[in-house]
Amino acid sequence: MTRIGFIGPGTMGRPMVANLVAAGHQVRCHARSAGARERVASTGASVVATTAEAVEGAEVVITMVPAGPDVLEIVTGSDGFLPVLPAGTLLIDCSTIAPEEARQVHAAAAGRGVRCLDAPVSGGEAGAVEGTLSIMVGGAAEDVAAAREVLGAMGSTVVHVGGPGAGQVVKSANQIVVAGNLQVLAEAMVFLRAHGADLEAALDVLGGGLAGSTALTRKRTALLTEQYSPGFRVALHDKDLGIITAAARAAGVALPVTALLAQLLAALVARGDGDLDHSALAKLAAELNRPA
Amino acid sequence: MTRIGFIGPGTMGRPMVANLVAAGHQVRCHARSAGARERVASTGASVVATTAEAVEGAEVVITMVPAGPDVLEIVTGSDGFLPVLPAGTLLIDCSTIAPEEARQVHAAAAGRGVRCLDAPVSGGEAGAVEGTLSIMVGGAAEDVAAAREVLGAMGSTVVHVGGPGAGQVVKSANQIVVAGNLQVLAEAMVFLRAHGADLEAALDVLGGGLAGSTALTRKRTALLTEQYSPGFRVALHDKDLGIITAAARAAGVALPVTALLAQLLAALVARGDGDLDHSALAKLAAELNRPA
Amino acid sequence: MTRIGFIGPGTMGRPMVANLVAAGHQVRCHARSAGARERVASTGASVVATTAEAVEGAEVVITMVPAGPDVLEIVTGSDGFLPVLPAGTLLIDCSTIAPEEARQVHAAAAGRGVRCLDAPVSGGEAGAVEGTLSIMVGGAAEDVAAAREVLGAMGSTVVHVGGPGAGQVVKSANQIVVAGNLQVLAEAMVFLRAHGADLEAALDVLGGGLAGSTALTRKRTALLTEQYSPGFRVALHDKDLGIITAAARAAGVALPVTALLAQLLAALVARGDGDLDHSALAKLAAELNRPA
C-alpha cells in the first residue's frame, strides 16, 4: 500500500485513480473543477480542496493535467507544491508535455531532493479504464523500480525508456506514429469510397496483412460509420503535434510527413472539430473532397 | 486437384507455386528467365518453355508478373494466351496493376467467355512462403467461390471485395496504408535518435499501444539495425504509388499525405535505393537529416 | 501574309485569331461548338464547318484545344487532318499537353514530311487579347525561325527552348512555378488575416521586395476581394498538374511541393470550384481554416 497524492482526475485521470484504489493504494485527489472532484469521489479516493492537501503525507505524487504550463504551475509555480514535498518523495508526471518542460520539472525536483519521473501514457480512455495503458517512463532506474508497482496498477506495458524527459520523447514519437497511421487510413477510405469498394471487406483484408495496425482495429467502426466520438480528442493530439514540431525544430531535424500531419490536425481544430476523436482526420479527408 | 497454369514464378510466385503443389494441385509453370524456370523446378511443378504450353489444358490460369503492361501483353497481346483458353477457364491475375488495367483484362476475358478475377496479394515473400498471404479478390461471386480452394492454398485471408477491379482498388488502399505506416515509423526513429532515446525500449512501448502495427512488428529489426534487405522492394512500392496517384486523379480525389509518400519513394529510387526493402523510407528520413 | 488554318478558337484561341487577322494574316477557323464559331466570326477570320476545310491550302496550321487526347484525335485520329496536309506544311500546336503526347505528334508529322512545333502559351486571356503571350517553342530551329512572324503576332516573348516536346516541358515547369507562387500567397493571406494585419499595405510591401511576383501583381485584387473569376480555370491548372505529376514520375524525379500543389488543385475541383480562377487556391486555404 502506498500513500498517493493525485492531481488532475479528468477523463483519463479518474479511471487511473480508480485502478490505484482498486489495487489497494490510499489515494488523495485534487481537481480544479467541482465536477471532476465529484466524479472522482465514487472511486473511493478521498477528495481534497487543494493540491497542498493532496500531496500532504504522500509517498508518491502523480500529476495528470492537460499541458506543460499546467504542470509547471502546479509543481513549481508560486503556489506550486514542490516546496512542501519532503526530500525523497517520488513525483510522477503522467501528463503529456514537451520534453524540455519535463526536464525543467526534473531539475526543479532534483534541486529539492525530490525524485522525479516523466511517465506519459498511451491507450486512451479505454486503456485507462481497463488498466492497460502503455506507460513510457523517463528518469533514474532506481526511481522507475520504486514506481513500478504503482504504475503497474494503471498500465500493462511499463517501459523505462531513458533519462529525464525520455518518456516525453517517446510519447512524442508515439503521437507521430498514431497520427500518421490514422491519416493514411483516412486517405485509404477516400480512395476506397471513390472507387465504390466494399468498405468492410476492404478493412478486413487490410487488417490481415502488412497494413494492419492497432489504429485500424480500434477505429474501424468510426471509419465505417463516420462517427468520431472520443476517445482521444483532436485538440489534444493537435497540442501534442505542436510540442513535437517545436521539439523537432529544437533538435534540428526535419520531419516532412509529421509536419503535414500537424497542419491537418490544426485544420480540424480551426474548422471546429477539436472535440471529436482524432480519427476525425477521416472527416477532414472526406471534406477536402466534397463541396463545402 | 486442379490443373493450374502459372505464369511468373519469381520471388513471390515461386513459393506460391510451391504451396499449390503441396496442396495437391497439378501446376505447369512458365517463366521468362531461365533462372526462374530452374528455381521453380524444385517445387515439383512441371516447367514449360512457353505460356501457351503452361495454359494448355489448365482449368485455372494464374498470372503473377511485375506490372500492368506485362499482364496485358501476356494475356491480350499479339502472342497473348487469351485466344487459346477454352470458354469457362478461370483466369486469376495475382499481379498488382492499375484498377483500370484490371478492368481491361476482365473485359477481354468476358469477351471470350473466360471467367476472370483480379486477386492481388499482400504479405511479402514471408507470407508467400508461409502460405499466409492476404488476397483481395475482385470479380463475380461465383468465380470467387470457384477459386477459393486454389487461393486458400496460397493465402490465409481471402476476401471478396467487389466486382472487376475491386481487388486492385483495395490493394492500392493497402499500399497507401503500408507506405504511411512505414514513413511515420521512419520519422519517429529520426526524432528518437535526435533525442538520444533508448530505441529498443521505445519501439516496445510504441508497439504496445495505439501506435502498434504489423509494419512495426515486421520491420522492427530493420529500423533498429538500419539494414533494409528485401522483403518488398522500394521500386515495386514506388510503382504501386504511381498506379495509386493516377487512379486517385482519375477518380478526382485529393490525397495529400499519399502524394507526399509517393515522392519519398520516388526519391529513394532516384537515389539508387530501389532494390532495398521499402522500410528504407527510414534510410531516406535519416539522410535528409545528415550531411551528404 | 500567311495562310493559316486555326483549330480551336475558344477563350484563349479567339483573341489569338483576332491578333493574327490584325497582323494581316488570312485565317480560316474551325471550332467544334456553334457558339465558338459564331464568336470568332467577328474577328474577320473566315469560319468553316470542318477541320479539313480549315487546313485546306494552309501554309501554317495552329491547334489550340483543351487536352492531349483532343490534339491526337484531330491530328492523327481516324478523321484527323494530318493525312491531307501537304509535305512542308508547318503544324504548330499551342495546346498544353503532355511532353510525351507532343513527341507523338512530332513523330507522326515527321512521318508525313510535315514540319511541327509544340508551342504552348502562358499569360492567360489578358495576354492573349493584348498579344503579349509568352510562347515556349519546341522543335527544329529552322521551323521556329519560319514560325516566328506568326507567333510574334500572338505573343511578345517567343523562346525556342529545345527539340520536340521541349515547349511542353517548359510549360510544365511554368505551371509548377505559377501554382506554387499562388499557393504561398494563399497561405500568406491566411496568416495575415489571422493576425489582423492591414492586407493592402502588406501586399504592397511584399510586392516591393524579394517576395514580389507577377502572380502577386495580377492576382492582388482577387486575393483582397476573395473573388476568383477566371482568368485561368482551376480545372485546367489541375489538368496540367496531372500531366506534370505523370511526367515527373516517368522521368524518375521526386517533387514534393509540386505533388502537394497537385492535391490542392484536385481538392478545389472535387469541392466544386473547378471553374474559378486558379487564384482560388486562396479560397481553399481559407476554408481549410474555417468551420464548414
Next chain:
Amino acid sequence: MTRIGFIGPGTMGRPMVANLVAAGHQVRCHARSAGARERVASTGASVVATTAEAVEGAEVVITMVPAGPDVLEIVTGSDGFLPVLPAGTLLIDCSTIAPEEARQVHAAAAGRGVRCLDAPVSGGEAGAVEGTLSIMVGGAAEDVAAAREVLGAMGSTVVHVGGPGAGQVVKSANQIVVAGNLQVLAEAMVFLRAHGADLEAALDVLGGGLAGSTALTRKRTALLTEQYSPGFRVALHDKDLGIITAAARAAGVALPVTALLAQLLAALVARGDGDLDHSALAKLAAELNRPA
C-alpha cells in the same frame, strides 16, 4: 540630422549604417564582435564599446540583431538599455523576430514612455547596400511618421502595416512567400534538367509570363550555376520559418505548404548547408534526386 544609436552592424546592419551616415545622420554604433566594430568604422559612424554608450544621447535607437532573444536581452535584459533611455526616445527594432516577442518589446518600451516600432526589412545585403530595402513597420502612426526620414535613408519601400507587432507579422508572410517562390523554382529546375530542356531559355520564358518573380530574377544565376553563395543564409530563413510555424500554431491556422517548406529548410541546415544562400533549396531538391 538625427542622433542615432545603432546596435548590431553585421552583414545587413553595416550598410544600413553607411546609408544613415551618408544621409547626414550622426550614428553611434555598438557591435558585440571586434571584427564587426572594425568593419563599421569605415562608414564614418563612431564606434563605441557598449550598448549604453551607443544609446546615450540618441533620439533614435535602432537594433539589428539575429534573433528575438537577442533583442529582448539587449533591450529589456539585466544589462538592457531600456532603463537608461529618456522618455520619448524612439526605439526601432529592424531585426526579424516573433510577432509575440515584438509585442513584448513594445509593451516594455511603453512602460517607460519610450516610443517603439517593429520594422523588419526585406531585400538582402544588396538591398541594404543600395538603400532599397522594403521596410514593414508596426506601431503608432505618429511614431512611423517620426521615423520616416531615418527609415527612408535605408529603404525605398517603407510601409506602415499596422499596430505593434504587425511589421513582424508581414515579415513572416514575406518569408513564407519567398521560401515558396524559391522552392517551386528549385523543383522546376529538377523537372527541366530531367527532361534535358535548355535551362537559360526556359528561365527566360518563365520570367516573361505569370511565373515571373523577383526571386527568379535575383536567383537566376544561382539556379543556373548551382552556386549558392549568400545573400541570405539558409539558417536565417530556417529560423524565420520556426517563428512562422509557431506563430501560425498560436493563431490556430493550418498552412500545409509552409509547413513543408519549413522542413526543407530545416533539412538543409541539418545537412550542413545552413551557411549557403536560401536559393540552396535547389541544392536539396537536386540531391533528393541523385545518389548520395
